[in-house]
Amino acid sequence: MPLEFDVRAKCVINATGPFTDSVRKMDDEEVPNICQPSAGVHIVMPGYYSPVGALGTPGSVWLCTVRRGDVLAAWSGIRPLVTNPDSKDTQSISRNHVVTVSDSGLVTIAAIREHNLQAGSCQTMGLQLEGAQDWSPTLYIRLVQDYGLESEVAQHLASTYGDKAFEVAKIAQVTGKRWPIVGKRLVSEFPYIEAEVVYGVKEYARTAVDVISRRTRLAFLNVQAAEEALPRIVDIMAKELHWCEQKKKPSLQPLPCRYKKRFHMFDKDKKGFITILDVQRVLQSISVQMDENTLHEILNEVDLNKNGQVELNEFLQWQRAAQLGSACCKGPPL
Numbered sequence: 001m002p003l004e005f006d007v008r009a010k011c012v013i014n015a016t017g018p019f020t021d022s023v024r025k026m027d028d029e030e031v032p033n034i035c036q037p038s039a040g041v042h043i044v045m046p047g048y049y050s051p052v053g054a055l056g057t058p059g060s061v062w063l064c065t066v067r068r069g070d071v072l073a074a075w076s077g078i079r080p081l082v083t084n085p086d087s088k089d090t091q092s093i094s095r096n097h098v099v100t101v102s103d104s105g106l107v108t109i110a111a112i113r114e115h116n117l118q119a120g121s122c123q124t125m126g127l128q129l130e131g132a133q134d135w136s137p138t139l140y141i142r143l144v145q146d147y148g149l150e151s152e153v154a155q156h157l158a159s160t161y162g163d164k165a166f167e168v169a170k171i172a173q174v175t176g177k178r179w180p181i182v183g184k185r186l187v188s189e190f191p192y193i194e195a196e197v198v199y200g201v202k203e204y205a206r207t208a209v210d211v212i213s214r215r216t217r218l219a220f221l222n223v224q225a226a227e228e229a230l231p232r233i234v235d236i237m238a239k240e241l242h243w244c245e246q247k248k249k250p251s252l253q254p255l256p257c258r259y260k261k262r263f264h265m266f267d268k269d270k271k272g273f274i275t276i277l278d279v280q281r282v283l284q285s286i287s288v289q290m291d292e293n294t295l296h297e298i299l300n301e302v303d304l305n306k307n308g309q310v311e312l313n314e315f316l317q318w319q320r321a322a323q324l325g326s327a328c329c330k331g332p333p334l
């Protein structure tokens, strides 16, 4: 039985992105939808695709062949396309952010783009975040001098944690090498260090997924590097959180097992394939609406033998390709 609590608040703010309408409907079932979820995709390419630096001047672009194998990571999500219920034209998508207050006082804020939420006249523009107080552009030099961290690692810690970087440096392990003195990297090509996992746990990280995707950005930057770092991350978390071997297992579960579970979430009646109706049912259960054309387009990409349904092997191939960055994980978070 789910538990219910009464919470007193001066104000309730609904900033739930694509879930904007489901929360608005908790306040008033009759309220018309203002949010049209739309799929968005990001891919990460090696730095040499960027048209700046030795090969070109900033802003110049040249044509070259992009190979699928060069995609280091790919991910998708749902962006909130919002209309303003207070504007005369309630049909057109807002180019800016939307703030609306319901009769009961529920404040809803939503925007299609993150930068639209950082409006120029915003009161929070000068607000200092945790770690900002003693931060300076040269703070990383003190980390190098006082702790013996590599310069690249120190710069990463200073820009990520601000003055809290010293707390991470304090718990960094001795490398046993002449240089750097402390700060063991999780993977050689990224400046993330093991101490960040320990620090993340102190900051309430409880799953390996949280560490590889949010406490560090490894999962979004390079999927193979993230997979490589995973066992060490799980070991560190297990030590900090006193996990037994059994508890470590799900985090280390081979990817195909996870994908199969995901497949069966869609194929609930165990037909052995997924149809557009299955996808619609799952999207409905998480209050996400998507127009049928977009759904057909997505399924068509995954349906390799073009028989109008997605079999397990097609699903596995697609998920694996998306993980390895050789295919885009377009559309809803399947």
Ligand SMILES: Cc1cc2nc3c(=O)[nH]c(=O)nc-3n(C[C@H](O)[C@H](O)[C@H](O)COP(=O)(O)OP(=O)(O)OC[C@H]3O[C@@H](n4cnc5c(N)ncnc54)[C@H](O)[C@@H]3O)c2cc1C
Pocket (backbone or CB within 6 Å): 015, 016, 017, 018, 019, 023, 039, 040, 041, 042, 075, 076, 077, 078, 079, 080, 109, 110, 111, 112, 113, 114, 115, 116, 117
């Ligand atoms: C693939 C992709 C690429 C994008 N690229 C860009 C870009 O390059 N530039 C740009 O400016 N924008 C980009 N966007 C859009 C940007 O991510 C969104 O506009 C922005 O994240 C919206 O911020 P938000 O805080 O309103 O919602 P979100 O970031 O979606 O945050 C909503 C939060 O509410 C939580 N939540 C939902 N329901 C509940 C509930 N019932 N109770 C409690 N919590 C709840 C969610 O877990 C989530 O943490 C991109 C979006 C996607 C999907």
